[in-house]
Amino acid sequence: MIESTEGNGHNHKILRLPTIKRLPTYLHILKRLQAEGEEYVSTTALINELDFKPILVRKDLVLMGIPGKPRTGYCLKDIIQAIEKFLGWNNVDEAFLIGTGALGSALLGHKPFEENGLKIVAGFDIDPERVGKVIHGKKIFHLSKLKELAHRMGVKVGIITVPWQSAQEVADVLIEAGIVGIWNFSMLKLKTPPEVVCHNENLSGGLAVFSVKLQQRRENLL
Amino acid sequence: MIESTEGNGHNHKILRLPTIKRLPTYLHILKRLQAEGEEYVSTTALINELDFKPILVRKDLVLMGIPGKPRTGYCLKDIIQAIEKFLGWNNVDEAFLIGTGALGSALLGHKPFEENGLKIVAGFDIDPERVGKVIHGKKIFHLSKLKELAHRMGVKVGIITVPWQSAQEVADVLIEAGIVGIWNFSMLKLKTPPEVVCHNENLSGGLAVFSVKLQQRRENLL
DNA sequence: TTATTATGGGGAAATATTTATCTTTTCCCC
DNA sequence: GGGGAAAAGATAAATATTTCCCCATAATAA
Numbered sequence: 001m002i003e004s005t006e007g008n009g010h011n012h013k014i015l016r017l018p019t020i021k022r023l024p025t026y027l028h029i030l031k032r033l034q035a036e037g038e039e040y041v042s043t044t045a046l047i048n049e050l051d052f053k054p055i056l057v058r059k060d061l062v063l064m065g066i067p068g069k070p071r072t073g074y075c076l077k078d079i080i081q082a083i084e085k086f087l088g089w090n091n092v093d094e095a096f097l098i099g100t101g102a103l104g105s106a107l108l109g110h111k112p113f114e115e116n117g118l119k120i121v122a123g124f125d126i127d128p129e130r131v132g133k134v135i136h137g138k139k140i141f142h143l144s145k146l147k148e149l150a151h152r153m154g155v156k157v158g159i160i161t162v163p164w165q166s167a168q169e170v171a172d173v174l175i176e177a178g179i180v181g182i183w184n185f186s187m188l189k190l191k192t193p194p195e196v197v198c199h200n201e202n203l204s205g206g207l208a209v210f211s212v213k214l215q216q217r218r219e220n221l222l
Numbered sequence: 223m224i225e226s227t228e229g230n231g232h233n234h235k236i237l238r239l240p241t242i243k244r245l246p247t248y249l250h251i252l253k254r255l256q257a258e259g260e261e262y263v264s265t266t267a268l269i270n271e272l273d274f275k276p277i278l279v280r281k282d283l284v285l286m287g288i289p290g291k292p293r294t295g296y297c298l299k300d301i302i303q304a305i306e307k308f309l310g311w312n313n314v315d316e317a318f319l320i321g322t323g324a325l326g327s328a329l330l331g332h333k334p335f336e337e338n339g340l341k342i343v344a345g346f347d348i349d350p351e352r353v354g355k356v357i358h359g360k361k362i363f364h365l366s367k368l369k370e371l372a373h374r375m376g377v378k379v380g381i382i383t384v385p386w387q388s389a390q391e392v393a394d395v396l397i398e399a400g401i402v403g404i405w406n407f408s409m410l411k412l413k414t415p416p417e418v419v420c421h422n423e424n425l426s427g428g429l430a431v432f433s434v435k436l437q438q439r440r441e442n443l444l
Numbered sequence: 445t446t447a448t449t450a451t452g453g454g455g456a457a458a459t460a461t462t463t464a465t466c467t468t469t470t471c472c473c474c
Numbered sequence: 475g476g477g478g479a480a481a482a483g484a485t486a487a488a489t490a491t492t493t494c495c496c497c498a499t500a501a502t503a504a
Contacts (some may be wrong), residue, residue, distance in 0.1 A: 018289070018491070020434055021427035028386075028409045028426075042451060055493060058452065070451045070499045087430050088437040102358065106328030112426060117433055138323065157436065160411055164250075181436045183428075187250045189271055197439045200273070201434040204250075204334060205243035205348055206405075208309050210421040212242055214379065214403045215310040217419045240461070264481060277463060280482070292469045327485045 010101070015086070019060050023115070025050065027083050034058045034076045042073030089117035093181075094155045098124040098208065099162030100133075101139055103185060107161060109136030121155060147177040156180040164188040171198075227291070237308070241282050246338070247272065248282065249305050256298045257337030264295030283352075286421040311339035316377045320392045321384030322355075322362055325407060329383060343377060369399040378402040386410040393420075 029049045033041055043057045050057065061074060064082040068074040086089045092114075097104055100123045107113070108123055123140040125131055131142045143150065149155070158174040160167055160182060167186035174182055181197040183191055192198045251271045255263055274278065283296060286304040288294040298333045306312045314336075319326055322345045329335070330345055335363035345362040347353055353364045363371065371377070380396040382404060384388055396404055403419040405410055414420045 012248065015434075016491075017431065020430050024426035025409070025424065034362065044451075051411055056491095059492080062453070068452050069501085070453095071501045073451070086434070088433045093433075093447080102328045102333075107322045107323035111324075113429065114253065116429060118429065121270050131355065149486070166353065180439065181432070183432050187247070189273055195439075197432075197435045199428070199435055200426045202243065202248035204338065204424045206421070207335065207338060207340065207363075208242050208246050209239065210403070210405050210419075211310045211315075211423055212308070213320035213419045217402065217417075240463075268479075275463065278461090281462080284483070290482050291471085292483090293471045293479080295481070 015063055019063060020087075021081050022052065022056075022060055023087060025220065026057070027080065027087075027089075029077055030080050034080065039076055040069070040073045041079075042068075045073065068076075087117065092117050092119050093157050094119050094121045094175075094178075095112035095157035095159055095183075096120070096122055096124060096146060096150065096155050097138075097159040097161060098131050098143065098146070099137060099160060099166075100125045100127075100176070101161065104159075105135050107159060107185075108138050118157070120159065121153065122149065130141070143173060146173055150177040150179065157183070159183045159185070160183045160190075165206055232433050233270045234380050241285060241310075244274070244278075244282055245309060248279070249309075252298055252302050252305070253298075253420075256302065261293070261298055262295045263298055263301075264290075267295065275391055309339065315343050315379050315403075316341050316375065317345045317379035317380040317381055318342070318344055318346060318368060318372065318377050318396075319360075319383060320351050320365065320368070321382060321387075321388075322347045322357060322398070323383065324383075326383035329381060329407075330360050340379070342381065343375065344371065365395060368395055369433050372399040372401065379405070382412075383405070383407045384411065408441075 024112060026046065029046060031040065033045075043054050043061065046057055047054045050114060061068070061079065063150060064079060064086060066078045066082045073145060081090075084139060095109055095118055098121050100108070104125075108120055122145045123138050124146050124187065124201050125140055130140050133140050156179055158170075158179045158181070160170050160174075162170050164187040167184065168190060169181060171184070171190045171192060175196060179196065182190065182192065182199070182201045184198060185203065187204070189200065190198055205211040243288060248268065253269060255267075265276050265283065268279055268316060269276045283290070283301065286301060288300045288304045290312065303312075317340055319330055319342050322330070325349075326345065330342055335342060343359060345357060345360050346365045346368050347362055348365050352362050355362050378401055380392075380401045380403070382392050382396075384392050386409040389406065389410040390412060393404060393406070393412045393414060397414060397418060401418065404412065404414065404421070406420060406422045407425065409426070411422065412420055
């Protein structure tokens with residue numbers, strides 16, 4: 001479904017969505033181990049810090065194209081670099097964020113984004129109360145300024161954190177401004193032209209799973 | 223994997239994780255249609271607002287145990303009620319949130335939680351700068367007060383939004399306080415006793431998928 | 445040097461999930 | 475009423491994802 005066209009130069013392995021979602025978790029642990037002074041790591045060691053089965057980890061890491069040494073494991077430096085390259089987290093995309101409510105403000109100050117290839121450079125809103133303010137070091141502009149600023153700064157990515165009622169409207173502004181990728185946190189499915197990459201984040205899905213688990217726990221106690 | 227022990231009273235259908243994650247999306251659209259004055263909805267109509275295939279929606283809705291009428295669709299009131307009941311979103315759990323940084327503050331003010339069965343009643347932190355403040359209408363206490371307050375208020379759910387370095391420490395406090403469910407937003411896999419429900423949210427998974435999509439879009443342009 | 449063992453690697457089996465096909469039901473129009 | 479169409483329902487097929495099994499390799503120890 002999602003094919004990595006390169007890796008170590010000659011492998012054309014297929015990476016699937018579940019694998020991609022697991023990669024940041026691996027990356028986090030690998031970096032921790034590296035910070036602790038380790039040079040190599042085996043999947044069996046990784047598993048201590050994870051919920052997944054060992055074989056799954058090995059399968060995932062194989063796809064990164066980095067050979068592991070029997071009895072030793074993977075070279076931390078190499079595997080970390082490979083994952084970061086695959087995710088594109090080695091070079092940074094600049095992004096605009098639209099909608100500076102509770103969620104938007106949080107994302108403006110969310111450190112991991114900058115460390116992981118996505119730097120939010122400005123916020124946008126239409127509420128006069130918010131326009132002109134600075135949140136987590138980022139200035140908030142009026143939405144009407146977006147197109148001009150996008151061109152001037154060469155920003156190609158937009159993050160939508162407005163309520164669903166205005167999400168499509170904001171998306172249209174972004175498309176008009178020549179944005180190439182949209183990360184959509186609203187509950188609305190956006191209508192976008194095929195050349196624009198649009199990724200919908202489903203925050204309530206997590207709450208749903210948690211709620212069901214809680215409920216079952218309760219029922220099992222009876 | 224996850225079995226609904228009731229529904230309309232006599233069905234014992236199996237609900238799987240992907241289905242559960244899609245339910246809030248359906249619910250959102252269904253409520254919108256209801257607000258617009260509709261009484262019935264067909265899956266084909268639902269699909270206009272969704273990314274999924276029609277058959278998948280029908281499969282999911284069948285599991286709710288509400289019969290649909292051919293040529294008409296599902297009764298909005300009934301199907302909404304069935305989904306909310308399944309998710310446990312018809313009765314509210316009170317929760318504590320620990321860690322009032324950017325992410326934690328956002329969740330304190332995140333409206334959809336209250337509407338969907340999870341009411342955050344207080345925040346906790348150890349930073350003297352934050353303790354005593356009020357964020358989005360919720361008071362912030364020192365972590366050392368958690369156990370006593372949990373018992374006094376009968377709170378049984380905890381949300382962890384601290385950095386991974388202190389996540390296990392916080393989890394231990396929650397367990398000690400008799401909490402039954404933990405929603406963990408940190409990058410650390412928590413060690414918890416089997417009777418405590420622990421759900422790990424993986425926010426960076428979404429960023430990973432978005433990053434890969436963006437990269438592929440770029441490569442396809444060359 | 446040689447035996448042992450922990451590990452990675454590849455392919456096959458098992459499981460989970462989605463999609464397709466066909467049947468049945470009910471409404472609507474004539 | 476009767477025929478047609480739109481939609482749900484059930485069953486089967488296809489696809490995606492995870493897990494298992496066995497082999498090869500290299501570090502370690504005898």
